[in-house]
Amino acid sequence: MVELGFIFWKKMLKLMEFEIMNRIEALKLTFANVLYAKRLRDSISAVIELDSNTDASDLIFSYNRAIDNHIKSGCLSSAHQLFDEMSLRDVVSWNLLITGYKRHGNPGYGFELYSQMVSQNIRESPPTFSSVLSICSNYGYYFEGIQVHCRVILLGFIGNLYIESSIVDFYMQMGIVDDGLQFLDEMSVRNSVVWNSIFRGFCKLGLWNEIIRQFPRLISDGVMLDDVMICYLLQACSNGKFVSQGEELHCYALKTRLIEINGFVANRLVDFYSACGTLNDALKSFEVIPCNAVISWNSIVSAYAKNGGLFDALACFRRMLYWSMKPSVRSFIMILNSCSKNENLLVGKQLHCFVLKLGFDCGSIYVVSALIDMYGKCYDIDSSFNVYKEFPYKTRECCNALLTSLLHCTYYKEVIKLFKFLIDEGIGLDECSLSTTLKALSRSSFASLTNCTLLHSLAVTFGFGSNIVVSCSLIDAYSKLGHVDQSCYVFGFLLSPNVVSFTSIINGYAWNGLGKECLKLLEMMLEMGLKPDRATFLCVLTGCNHSGLVEEGRRIFKSMKSLHGIEPDQTHYSCVVDLLGRAGFVYEAEELLKLSLAKEDPFTWSSLLRSCRIHKNKEVGQRVAKCLIELKPKIPGVYLQISNFYSETGDSELSLHYREIGMARKSLRETGHSFID
Numbered sequence: 001m002v003e004l005g006f007i008f009w010k011k012m013l014k015l016m017e018f019e020i021m022n023r024i025e026a027l028k029l030t031f032a033n034v035l036y037a038k039r040l041r042d043s044i045s046a047v048i049e050l051d052s053n054t055d056a057s058d059l060i061f062s063y064n065r066a067i068d069n070h071i072k073s074g075c076l077s078s079a080h081q082l083f084d085e086m087s088l089r090d091v092v093s094w095n096l097l098i099t100g101y102k103r104h105g106n107p108g109y110g111f112e113l114y115s116q117m118v119s120q121n122i123r124e125s126p127p128t129f130s131s132v133l134s135i136c137s138n139y140g141y142y143f144e145g146i147q148v149h150c151r152v153i154l155l156g157f158i159g160n161l162y163i164e165s166s167i168v169d170f171y172m173q174m175g176i177v178d179d180g181l182q183f184l185d186e187m188s189v190r191n192s193v194v195w196n197s198i199f200r201g202f203c204k205l206g207l208w209n210e211i212i213r214q215f216p217r218l219i220s221d222g223v224m225l226d227d228v229m230i231c232y233l234l235q236a237c238s239n240g241k242f243v244s245q246g247e248e249l250h251c252y253a254l255k256t257r258l259i260e261i262n263g264f265v266a267n268r269l270v271d272f273y274s275a276c277g278t279l280n281d282a283l284k285s286f287e288v289i290p291c292n293a294v295i296s297w298n299s300i301v302s303a304y305a306k307n308g309g310l311f312d313a314l315a316c317f318r319r320m321l322y323w324s325m326k327p328s329v330r331s332f333i334m335i336l337n338s339c340s341k342n343e344n345l346l347v348g349k350q351l352h353c354f355v356l357k358l359g360f361d362c363g364s365i366y367v368v369s370a371l372i373d374m375y376g377k378c379y380d381i382d383s384s385f386n387v388y389k390e391f392p393y394k395t396r397e398c399c400n401a402l403l404t405s406l407l408h409c410t411y412y413k414e415v416i417k418l419f420k421f422l423i424d425e426g427i428g429l430d431e432c433s434l435s436t437t438l439k440a441l442s443r444s445s446f447a448s449l450t451n452c453t454l455l456h457s458l459a460v461t462f463g464f465g466s467n468i469v470v471s472c473s474l475i476d477a478y479s480k481l482g483h484v485d486q487s488c489y490v491f492g493f494l495l496s497p498n499v500v501s502f503t504s505i506i507n508g509y510a511w512n513g514l515g516k517e518c519l520k521l522l523e524m525m526l527e528m529g530l531k532p533d534r535a536t537f538l539c540v541l542t543g544c545n546h547s548g549l550v551e552e553g554r555r556i557f558k559s560m561k562s563l564h565g566i567e568p569d570q571t572h573y574s575c576v577v578d579l580l581g582r583a584g585f586v587y588e589a590e591e592l593l594k595l596s597l598a599k600e601d602p603f604t605w606s607s608l609l610r611s612c613r614i615h616k617n618k619e620v621g622q623r624v625a626k627c628l629i630e631l632k633p634k635i636p637g638v639y640l641q642i643s644n645f646y647s648e649t650g651d652s653e654l655s656l657h658y659r660e661i662g663m664a665r666k667s668l669r670e671t672g673h674s675f676i677d
Contacts (some may be wrong), residue, residue, distance in 0.1 A: 056088055064092050071100040091117075091125045099131045107135040111144060124155065126162045133166040137173035140463055145170045165193045172201020175466070175495040177210070190221045192229065199232035206468075206498055208240035209531065215245075225252060227262040234268040238275035246272045250285075263289065267299040274303030298330045305338035310347065313338055329364050336370040340377035348374045352387075365393065369401040376405020396428050403436040412444035431469040434459050438473035442480045449486075452477045456490075466493055472504040479508030499530050507539040515547025522556075532564065538571055545579040553579045573598040574607070581611025586620045602631045606641060613645045621645050636662045 063086050070079035083089070083097050094117040101110035114132050117124070129152055136145030149167055157163050164187050171180030180201060184190065195218050202211045211233060218229075225233075230253055237246035250269055253259050259266045266289045273282035282303040289296045297320045304313035313335055320327065332355060339348040352371055360367040368391045375384035384405045388398055399422055406415045419437040422429060438455055441447055456474055464470045471490050478486040487508040494501055502525045509517040518540045525532055532540075537560050544553035557576050560566045568576075573596035580589035589608055598604045605628045612621035625642045632638045639662030646655035 060086070060088055060090050060093065064090075064096060067093065067096050067100075071096060071103070074104070076100050076104050089122070091122055091128060094122060095125065095127050095131060098128070098135075102131055102135050102138075107139045107141075110135050111141065118151075124151070124157075126157070126160055129157065129163045130166045133163075133170045137170040140174070142174055145174065159188065161187075161189055161191060161194075165191075165197060168194055169197035169201070172197055173204065175201075175205055177201070177205065177207065177496050190223065192223050192226055195221075195223055196226075196228050196232065199229065199236075203232055203235055205496055206239070206500075207496070208236040208242075209529070211236035212240065212242055212245055225256070227258050227265050230258060230265050231268045234265075234272045238268075238272045241276055243276050243278075246276070259288070263296065267296060270296075270299035270303055274299075274306050277307055279303060279307060279309070297325060298328060298334065301331055302334040305334045310335070310338045310342050310344060314347070327358070329360070329366050332360060332367050333370045336367075336374045340370075340374045343378050345375075345378040345380060348378060365391075365395045365397050369397045372398060372401035372405055376402070376408050379409055381405060381409045381411065394425065394427060396422070396430060396433070399427060400430070400432045400436070403433060403440075407436050407440050410443075412440040413446075415440035416444070416446060429458070429462050429464075431464055431467045434462075434464055434470045435473040438470070438477045442473075442477040447477075447481060449481055449483060452481060452483075452486075466495055468494065468498060468501055472501055475501070475504040475508050479505075479511050482512060484508055484512050484514065499525070499533055499536060502530065503533070503536045503539055506536060506543065510539050510543030510546060513543075513546040515543040515545075515549045515552070518543030519549075519552055519556075532566075534566060534569065534572070537564075537566065537568075538575060541572060541575040541579070545575055545582070548583060550579060550583045550585070568597075570596070570598045570601060570604075574601060574604040577604055578607045578611075581608050582614075584611075584615045586612050586615060586617045590620050590623065600631065602628060602635075602638070605631065606638075609641060609645055613648045616649050618649045618651070621649065638662075 063082060067079045067082050070076070070082065079100055080097060083093060086093060094113065098110045098113050098117075101107065101113065111132065114128070117128075129148065132148050133145060135141065136148060149170075152158060152163055152167065164183070168180055168183055168187075171177075171183060180198065184194065184198065187194065198214065199211055202208070202214075215233065218225075230249060233249055234246060236242065237249065250272075253265055253269070259269070266285065269285040270282050270289075273279070273285055282300065286296060286300040286303075297316065301313050301316045301320070304310075304316060317327070317331065317335060320331070332351065336348060336351055339345075339351065348371075351374075355367055355371065368387060371387045372384050375381070375387065384402065388402045391398055399418060403415055403418055406412075406418065415437055419433065421427075422433060434455065438452070441451055441455065452474070455477075459465055459467070459470050459474070471494055474490045475487040478484070478490065487505060491497065491501065491505045502521060506518045506521050509515075509521065522532065522536070522540050525536070537556065540556055541553055544550075544556065553576060557568065557572065560568050560572065573592065577589045577593050577596070577598065580586070580592065586608065589611065593599055593604060593608060605624055609621060609624045609628060612618075612624060625645060628638050628642065639658045643655045643657075643659035643662060646652070646658065
């Protein structure tokens with residue numbers, strides 16, 4: 001009988017325990033965190049009262065466990081209250097609360113707690129430095145991060161791989177590449193975590209060449225490539241168009257079976273081949289993916305969309321629907337971006353209908369932003385504004401999409417008004433908002449040094465003073481106003497200038513006719529190991545053109561293909577033809593133009609005819625005039641320009657003849673008329 005009673009009470013206790021656990025879980029999932037905290041504190045107090053001989057370390061451990069539970073359940077205030085009630089604390093107590101504030105978005109207070117910890121002579125542990133350095137790198141606390149590094153050296157933690165990895169990550173995330181690499185050199189051991197921090201920093205800064213350059217060093221360290229590294233390396237190969245290196249990584253991934261293990265590696269391969277323009281290889285990579293999930297279809301849809309194959313992307317999209325796979329946000333964004341690029345409004349509208357059908361118009365700010373951008377790029381600004389207006393949440397992403405749409409459609413005044421709305425409503429700014437507004441300002445009637453300086457101050461206030469995108473827009477705006485010194489000031493604050501920022505400052509010098517400075521900056525780029533692109537060379541040639549630097553322009557133009565492997569396009573030829581023509585080398589300019597990609601461009605021939613008129617070269621001018629008429633026989637302005645040329649060279653009869661033809665063709669234009677009686 002006693003045994004049966006014992007079994008009965010045992011079952012009852014089990015049921016009570018099960019019920020209590022269920023209730024505790026329910027409390028965690030509700031908003032009653034304060035009540036939960038009170039009960040937990042009461043239970044700890046009860047334990048202390050029952051056992052007054054409890055050891056201090058056990059007591060701290062109990063509190064730490066309670067604090068950790070509160071942080072995990074999202075109740076940071078209760079965790080902090082428990083922390084304040086502790087009469088004794090150890091380094092774990094401080095670490096938990098610092099990590100809690102970092103995790104829940106209040107890094108400033110987290111760092112303040114660290115300062116209090118140091119002032120109370122609590123010696124840091126490796127997790128302390130990891131958390132604090134993470135706060136510094138994620139929220140831009142540069143000087144504080146340097147102080148923490150000094151503290152690591154002072155306490156003798158150099159040599160701890162865990163802390164050293166955090167220091168490397170801090171320098172790379174802050175964009176201080178030289179210091180990061182120098183610290184990397186001083187490390188006795190470098191593992192995959194350290195190298196992933198290095199590669200992540202390079203990816204953030206867009207230094208794709210550096211990733212490939214550091215790759216042999218990684219191999220020499222004996223580090224085995226993991227899936228994260230492969231993804232970083234393939235991203236570098238995609239953006240830098242390093243085809244052979246990407247193919248080698250593909251072979252490595254096949255040998256180590258990373259493609260089968262991790263679907264992200266397989267999808268990154270699809271992205272790599274599509275970025276390099278080899279769609280057949282992208283399709284083959286897609287076909288061998290073991291599980292054709294939505295992410296895999298997104299990759300192949302993106303591959304076609306990026307390479308201008310809008311209808312191929314739509315065909316894949318239809319196949320995706322056929323296999324009963326619901327399109328994701330990325331699927332819509334990629335095809336809508338392709339519609340924007342091709343200015344295909346009809347397909348864009350059809351996709352908009354499908355978005356409405358699936359409900360993405362209310363659930364995804366990214367799809368809505370892509371729709372706003374699509375209509376704007378197709379010059380349907382009214383529809384773009386309507387999509388923005390109907391979306392209930394005025395987010396920064398949607399506002400940025402409308403800003404870029406307005407800029408594309410040359411509504412500069414409206415861009416500035418919307419930017420003011422962003423500030424007044426407290427929506428917030430980012431590099432896109434500032435960069436777009438700066439571009440609109442530099443092209444509008446509001447362009448002035450005062451307004452440009454005001455936006456510059458805003459950029460610094462919001463922490464974008466050293467941002468590459470914002471800095472390039474500032475450089476462009478200041479240089480267009482003629483304040484090249486301010487452009488240099490902005491450029492000088494860049495911690496790691498890249499090709500884009502160098503191109504911007506070179507363009508600023510070229511805009512103001514400072515050709516020699518353009519050449520010096522190009523040399524500086526090459527010394528830093530940066531590879532100039534087509535835009536960089538065009539800016540340098542423009543600077544030479546505006547400064548009359550003929551020999552330098554010839555040398556740069558020839559070096560494009562011979563030294564840098566860049567084939568000059570129509571704009572480069574046009575610039576050099578104009579440079580030679582202005583300097584009086586019209587014969588050389590004519591020969592170059594006949595052999596160039598610009599031989600079908602009437603504007604380049606018109607430029608050469610103007611040079612012939614200035615230098616009174618009738619022989620070349622007659623041939624140029626004939627080519628112009630063949631290219632644009634129906635344009636009145638062509639005949640009037642030819643008439644002016646013959647007038648300048650003293651042939652008044654031909655001048656009058658072509659003027660009469662030009663005036664006749666001008667009068668043959670269809671005249672406007674009204675339907676109103």
